[in-house]
Structure formats: structure tokens, C-alpha cells
Amino acid sequence: MAERLPVAVLGANGRMGSEAVRAVSAAGDMELVAALGRGDSLEGLLDAGARYVVDLTVPDATEANVRFAVEHGIHAVVGTTGWSEERLGALRRLLAASPGTGVLIAPNFALGAVLASAFAAKAARYFESVEIVELHHPDKVDAPSGTAVRTAQLIAAARSEAGLGASPDATTTALDGARGADVDGVRVHAVRLRGLVAHQEVLLGGPGEQLTLRHDSFDRASFMPGVLVGLREVAAHPGLTVGLDGYLDLGL
Ligand SMILES: NC(=O)C1=CN([C@@H]2O[C@H](COP(=O)(O)OP(=O)(O)OC[C@H]3O[C@@H](n4cnc5c(N)ncnc54)[C@H](OP(=O)(O)O)[C@@H]3O)[C@@H](O)[C@H]2O)C=CC1
Numbered sequence: 578m579a580e581r582l583p584v585a586v587l588g589a590n591g592r593m594g595s596e597a598v599r600a601v602s603a604a605g606d607m608e609l610v611a612a613l614g615r616g617d618s619l620e621g622l623l624d625a626g627a628r629y630v631v632d633l634t635v636p637d638a639t640e641a642n643v644r645f646a647v648e649h650g651i652h653a654v655v656g657t658t659g660w661s662e663e664r665l666g667a668l669r670r671l672l673a674a675s676p677g678t679g680v681l682i683a684p685n686f687a688l689g690a691v692l693a694s695a696f697a698a699k700a701a702r703y704f705e706s707v708e709i710v711e712l713h714h715p716d717k718v719d720a721p722s723g724t725a726v727r728t729a730q731l732i733a734a735a736r737s738e739a740g741l742g743a744s745p746d747a748t749t750t751a752l753d754g755a756r757g758a759d760v761d762g763v764r765v766h767a768v769r770l771r772g773l774v775a776h777q778e779v780l781l782g783g784p785g786e787q788l789t790l791r792h793d794s795f796d797r798a799s800f801m802p803g804v805l806v807g808l809r810e811v812a813a814h815p816g817l818t819v820g821l822d823g824y825l826d827l828g829l
């Protein structure tokens with residue numbers, strides 16, 4: 578029988594981390610060797626013999642956690658948001674010195690969300706206007722969501738490739754924030770509401786019609802199949818992969 582993957586979860590006491598602890602513990606091909614929270618030393622990863630980490634912490638901690646993993650040849654599957662282009666660049670340089678190590682930075686592990694972003698990028702070249710509305714629980718610390726930022730980046734790249742510019746917008750006066758955040762020329766609006774988990778709508782408008790692509794995560798179990806796919810694939814994809822779609826054949 579194949580050896581089970583020795584996995585550690587960082588942020589193990591959080592909403593996502595505690596779900597990941599359950600999912601990894603229940604996976605027959607994985608062994609949960611460590612579950613670390615804030616204040617626990619990363620040396621615990623080495624003591625436990627972890628070869629894989631799942632990082633579900635906070636934007637302020639994730640970069641140092643991943644750096645520690647890569648420096649010790651531990652593959653990392655990262656769901657934590659806050660990975661700017663600058664941070665990704667530094668990580669790529671670090672990985673160049675550790676060529677056998679894989680890192681997946683996945684802004685969203687839910688299959689439907691990954692598909693919705695890919696569909697949105699595909700559709701964006703056919704519509705004059707596109708805006709994103711993301712809706713989350715009010716305990717979320719970052720806005721806009723990592724998923725919305727990634728979706729906007731994919732849309733902007735697809736529109737630029739098709740020779741399209743930003744959506745038309747005649748606004749000349751506006752209250753601060755009324756038009757949302759500008760991510761690569763795409764407007765992103767963030768809603769925070771008790772009762773929500775994680776939701777996103779991409780609104781695409783053309784003369785006389787609208788296409789709405791909506792995804793809903795109703796609970797955090799929705800993210801776990803993607804976390805497990807990430808763990809099973811990360812060692813076979815050395816270097817940096819951004820987006821779970823990098824491991825999936827979406828056929829788009
Ligand atoms: N990719 C995806 O599919 C998803 C990604 N996310 C992202 O995952 C991250 C976590 O979200 P969520 O679980 O809701 O947040 P929580 O606030 O519930 O959990 C974060 C946890 O990380 C802990 N923590 C903080 N610093 C460290 C550290 N240095 N080492 C270990 N643990 C640490 C916190 O401890 P303490 O409680 O003591 O502060 C807390 O328990 C966010 O960035 C979120 O955007 C969320 C859902 C899906």
C-alpha cells in the first residue's frame with residue numbers, strides 16, 4: 578500500500594483550518610501529523626515529519642509560513658489571501674532555490690468558484706461591461722476577497738488580449754467607495770453580511786442583455802475537496818501554481 582501523505586495544518590483552530598483538520602484526518606491517503614495554531618512554533622512541522630502543509634491563517638502570517646515550508650522542502654497548499662504580485666515574485670525566487678518543492682496558492686478551493694471565474698474570463702470579451710460583486714460573512718478581514726481579485730485579473734487579461742478596455746463609466750462625481758475597488762480596471766464591490774459564507778456574482782452587460790455568473794459556498798465543507806486535490810497534486814507540480822485551475826483540466 579502507498580504511504581500516506583504526512584500533512585500539517587497551519588491555522589488549525591480557525592474556521593477553515595478546523596474543517597481542513599477534519600478533512601485530512603478523514604482522507605484514507607493522508608495522515609494528519611500536526612495541527613498548529615497562532616503562537617505554535619513552525620519547528621513543530623519538522624518534529625512531526627510533515628512533508629505537506631495546508632496554510633489557512635491570516636494575510637500577515639502566510640508569507641513567513643510558506644517561506645519556512647519551502648526552505649525545508651515541504652510542499653505547501655495555501656488558501657490564505659493577501660498574496661500580492663510582489664509577494665508572489667519573492668516566492669518564485671525562493672522556489673528557484675528549491676526546485677523539487679511545489680506551492681499552490683489557491684484563492685478559492687471550491688470547484689464551482691474555480692469554474693465560475695474561468696467562465697467569467699471566457700465571457701468577458703463578448704460584453705461591453707463587466708463588474709464583480711463579492712459577498713461574505715462579516716468576520717472576514719480582507720476586502721475585496723482573494724477570489725474576486727483573481728477573477729478580476731483573469732477578466733482584465735482576457736479583455737486586454739481581445740483588445741478591449743475598461744467597462745464604460747460616465748461617473749464624474751461619486752462618494753468614496755461608491756464605485757467599488759479598481760482591480761486591473763475591473764470594478765469590484767464587497768458586501769459583508771451576517772449569515773453569508775462566501776458568494777460572488779460576475780455581472781456582464783451588453784446592449785439589451787445581461788449575463789450573471791453566480792457561485793455560492795453555503796458552508797466550508799465546499800472547499801475541502803479542492804484542498805485534498807491540492808495536497809494530492811502539489812508534489813507533482815514543482816514551483817509556484819496560482820489557482821486550483823492549474824491542476825484541473827477545465828477544457829476551456
Ligand atoms: N482558498 C479558499 O478556498 C478559502 C480561503 N479562505 C482564506 O483562508 C484564511 C483563513 O480564513 P478563516 O478560516 O475564515 O479565518 P479564521 O480567522 O477563522 O482563521 C485563521 C486562523 O489562523 C490563526 N493564525 C493566525 N496567525 C497564525 C500563525 N502565524 N500560525 C498559525 N495560525 C495562525 C488564527 O488564530 P487566532 O484565532 O488566534 O487569531 C485563526 O485561528 C483567510 O485568508 C481566508 O480568506 C477562506 C475560505 C476559503
Ligand SMILES: O=C(O)C1=N[C@H](C(=O)O)C[C@H](O)C1
Nearest residue numbers: 658684685717722723724775
Ligand atoms: O474569508 C473567506 O471566507 C473566504 N476567503 C477566500 C477569498 O478571499 O476569496 C475564499 C472564499 O471567498 C472564502
